[in-house]
Amino acid sequence: MQSAGGVTVFCLVILGFVQASQDQEGLKLRALEQKLLKIIQDEFPEFSESSGLSSNDGRAESYTFQGFERRNNRNIQLLQQLENIDRNQLSRDELNDWKILRYHVQTILKGYKFREWGHLNPINFLEAPLKHRDWITKKTTQDREKYVLRLQAIPQQAS
Numbered sequence: 109m110q111s112a113g114g115v116t117v118f119c120l121v122i123l124g125f126v127q128a129s130q131d132q133e134g135l136k137l138r139a140l141e142q143k144l145l146k147i148i149q150d151e152f153p154e155f156s157e158s159s160g161l162s163s164n165d166g167r168a169e170s171y172t173f174q175g176f177e178r179r180n181n182r183n184i185q186l187l188q189q190l191e192n193i194d195r196n197q198l199s200r201d202e203l204n205d206w207k208i209l210r211y212h213v214q215t216i217l218k219g220y221k222f223r224e225w226g227h228l229n230p231i232n233f234l235e236a237p238l239k240h241r242d243w244i245t246k247k248t249t250q251d252r253e254k255y256v257l258r259l260q261a262i263p264q265q266a267s
Contacts, residue, residue, distance in 0.1 A: 133197035137206055140190055144209065147182050151175070153258070168261035176223035179216070187213045 152169055169175075190210055195203055 131197070131199070131202075133194050134199065134202045136189075136193050137198065137202055137209070140186060140193075141205070141209060143186060143189075144213070147179070147186070151179050151182075168258050168264075173223065176220065180220045180223075183213050183216045187217065 154169065187210070190206070190213065193206065195206060198206055
């Protein structure tokens, strides 16, 4: 009896892999979602820390023109790759994911025109740099030291 159950599970897993391998456009979409996550983790170290990625701890987000230009270029490239996906090959759920991802990237690109005011963002986040510290990892002394490094980096964000 256990053997039949194991075979059934194995067949379902194989069918899932076959279906996934036939769905190349869906795989491309998932890869672009991961690429956007990587961009966000690289460019927004505070988010990285809140999501558990500690390799970016201690850094502050860059508000330099080069930083805005870099983020803009990465998102232009992501949007171009997204537009190259054949939407007719996507499932209904994947198409919804595609639309959400596209809207998200387009919104980032529309915000580029405000780059000249980006250096004001630490003050203009409505919550200020220090209001909500509870999401910051504070388990070790090193976590606290990285947080202090980030606070010290705030004046250099726009230089």
